Every structure is written in structure tokens, then in C-alpha cells.
Amino acid sequence: MDQVWGFVKYVAAAFCGAGLVYIATSHSSVNLPDANSAVPLADINFTYADFITLMLTCVTVVLAAVGIGIGVVAAYTISNLKDDAKTEVNAAVTKRMKEVDEKLDKVEANLEKKVAALAYGIGQNLDDDADPDTEER
Numbered sequence: 001m002d003q004v005w006g007f008v009k010y011v012a013a014a015f016c017g018a019g020l021v022y023i024a025t026s027h028s029s030v031n032l033p034d035a036n037s038a039v040p041l042a043d044i045n046f047t048y049a050d051f052i053t054l055m056l057t058c059v060t061v062v063l064a065a066v067g068i069g070i071g072v073v074a075a076y077t078i079s080n081l082k083d084d085a086k087t088e089v090n091a092a093v094t095k096r097m098k099e100v101d102e103k104l105d106k107v108e109a110n111l112e113k114k115v116a117a118l119a120y121g122i123g124q125n126l127d128d129d130a131d132p133d134t135e136e137r
Contacts, residue, residue: 014058022051 011062014062015055018051018054018058022046022054
């Protein structure tokens with residue numbers, strides 16, 4: 001928050017400076033203290049339209065700087081998001097693979113009994129323990 005407040009102060013100082021430049025250059029002469037006559041300024045035809053142009057240019061430069069800053073932050077953030085997503089996906093896949101391996105081990109343990117039942121006609125029902133997921137459904 002302190003950085004934002006500092007940035008706002010710099011922008012305000014830029015606008016005040018532009019305003020002072022306009023005021024100083026909009027007069028044709030400056031009366032100095034203890035001077036007998038006015039000191040003429042350089043002939044700068046600085047009109048209100050020129051002042052508005054200067055102010056709009058300042059706003060454009062500030063907005064461009066903010067856009068560049070947002071782009072830099074986004075570049076760092078997207079790489080971090082990609083890394084976090086990879087980590088989460090790897091963890092989820094590893095967890096699911098362990099679950100699938102456990103279920104396959106259960107099926108393999110009963111596979112020999114099922115083959116024997118089919119091959120030798122042993123009186124075991126083929127649907128018993130055929131699917132280890134039936135309790136979860």
C-alpha cells in the first residue's frame with residue numbers, strides 16, 4: 001500500500017508541476033521583487049490547448065507505465081501458477097494411481113480362484129468378489 005501511495009504522490013507532483021509550468025509560461029513577463037521593470041520571458045506561445053495536450057500526455061505516460069507494470073507482474077504470476085498447477089496435478093495423479101493399484105491387487109488376488117472356477121467347474125459363484133468397487137457404489 002505504501003508503494004501505491006508513493007506512486008500517487010509522484011503523479012500528483014507531476015500534475016502540479018505541469019500546472020506551474022503553464023502558469024509560469026502563460027504570462028509574457030515576470031515582476032521580480034526589487035526590480036524597476038518587468039523581466040520579459042522567452043516568447044513561448046503556450047495556450048490552454050497546449051496545456052491540455054501536456055496533461056493528456058502525462059496521463060498517457062502514466063497509464064503506459066501502469067500497463068507495463070501489470071504485464072511484468074502477470075509474467076511472473078503466470079509462471080508460478082503453471083508450477084503450482086503441475087504440482088497439484090502430479091499429486092492428484094499419484095494418489096489416483098495408488099488407488100487403482102490397490103484395486104488391481106484385489107482383482108489379481110481373486111483372479112486365480114475365478115480361473116479355477118471356470119476351468120475346473122468348482123462350485124464358486126463367478127460374481128462373488130468380481131468387482132472390488134461394488135461396496136463403494
